[in-house]
Amino acid sequence: MKVxxxxxxxxxxxxxxxxxxxxxxxxVAQIWHQDTVLRDPDLVILPGGFSYGDYxxxxxxxxxxxxxxxVIAHAYGGGLVLGICNGFQILTECGLLPGTLMMNRSLQFIxxxxxxxxxxxxxxxxxxxxxxxxxxxxxxxxEGNYCIDADGLKALQDEDRIVFRYxxxxxxxxxxxxxxxxxxxxxxxxNPRRNVLGMMPHPERAASDYxxxxxxxxxxxALENYFQSL
Amino acid sequence: xLKARIHVFLxxxxxxxxxxxxxxxxxxxxxxxVRETRISKHIEIIFVEEDRSSVSAxxxxxxxxxxxxxxxxxxxxxLEEVTPG
Numbered sequence: 330m331k332v333x334x335x336x337x338x339x340x341x342x343x344x345x346x347x348x349x350x351x352x353x354x355x356x357v358a359q360i361w362h363q364d365t366v367l368r369d370p371d372l373v374i375l376p377g378g379f380s381y382g383d384y385x386x387x388x389x390x391x392x393x394x395x396x397x398x399x400v401i402a403h404a405y406g407g408g409l410v411l412g413i414c415n416g417f418q419i420l421t422e423c424g425l426l427p428g429t430l431m432m433n434r435s436l437q438f439i440x441x442x443x444x445x446x447x448x449x450x451x452x453x454x455x456x457x458x459x460x461x462x463x464x465x466x467x468x469x470x471x472e473g474n475y476c477i478d479a480d481g482l483k484a485l486q487d488e489d490r491i492v493f494r495y496x497x498x499x500x501x502x503x504x505x506x507x508x509x510x511x512x513x514x515x516x517x518x519x520n521p522r523r524n525v526l527g528m529m530p531h532p533e534r535a536a537s538d539y540x541x542x543x544x545x546x547x548x549x550x551a552l553e554n555y556f557q558s559l
Numbered sequence: 560x561l562k563a564r565i566h567v568f569l570x571x572x573x574x575x576x577x578x579x580x581x582x583x584x585x586x587x588x589x590x591x592x593v594r595e596t597r598i599s600k601h602i603e604i605i606f607v608e609e610d611r612s613s614v615s616a617x618x619x620x621x622x623x624x625x626x627x628x629x630x631x632x633x634x635x636x637x638l639e640e641v642t643p644g
Binding site (some may be wrong): 385386389393421422427428429431432433434435436476477478 | 573574576577580624625626628630631
């Protein structure tokens with residue numbers, strides 16, 4: 330597949346994301362925040378980091394950067410968009426996904442291994458994965474505490490749009506397994522059309538043989554299988 | 560010129576963990592009567608025009624588009640005349 334990774338000033342996971350897809354033979358392009366062409370990607374990745382220094386609010390400045398007009402148009406056209414960590418924050422700020430990532434309940438930056446449970450396979454990003462599968466995917470954020478109003482949460486639940494929940498090693502979704510205070514243990518959600526996914530955990534940090542977990546490869550394979558099925 | 564003094568604050572329903580931490584610190588300092596603390600943002604923007612209704616409309620749009628997150632924040636503002644200096 331063709332993957333375009335957006336680099337904002339302050340992005341710091343862009344090269345990791347590019348590397349793990351390139352390692353698997355995919356065509357990868359790095360797109361600068363002032364660019365206005367995405368180079369015809371199958372998948373756009375908004376990577377982790379601190380775009381524009383997290384000024385004002387995380388993702389708030391990034392949403393008005395020139396490239397985001399193209400990303401939003403790509404999403405409205407049905408193209409896949411994956412926002413990881415700061416990318417998830419940008420997706421909520423620009424309105425492609427509902428809710429807000431607030432400061433962690435503990436007020437602390439949390440950098441740790443974290444299990445997340447696949448809640449649905451009704452998305453290209455989790456294509457044919459077994460719901461209930463627990464994956465070890467690291468998190469590293471201070472603003473990952475997902476908040477949404479009661480109606481919004483009900484819509485996410487009723488429409489099967491909660492893609493990942495924080496869980497323990499066995500897949501148990503418990504309060505103890507919730508690292509940051511996110512409502513309903515939400516770690517990742519998709520839009521109604523299911524082509525835009527935002528997630529706080531970093532699959533690109535768990536997809537190389539020299540890191541502790543390789544569970545992120547499961548998500549890349551799901552995308553590969555989805556595109557092969559088309 | 561007009562200066563907009565903008566106040567962006569969390570909606571009452573939104574948990575403010577920073578404010579809670581400050582409340583705890585104030586209790587530690589002995590201010591036992593402090594019940595709640597809320598942290599907000601104060602933003603000042605200077606406009607070169609003098610037309611208050613035009614500037615008001617622009618500040619509303621600016622807050623809606625960028626300065627405040629409508630999911631979690633409210634805003635209010637006032638305008639004051641300032642001289643270049």
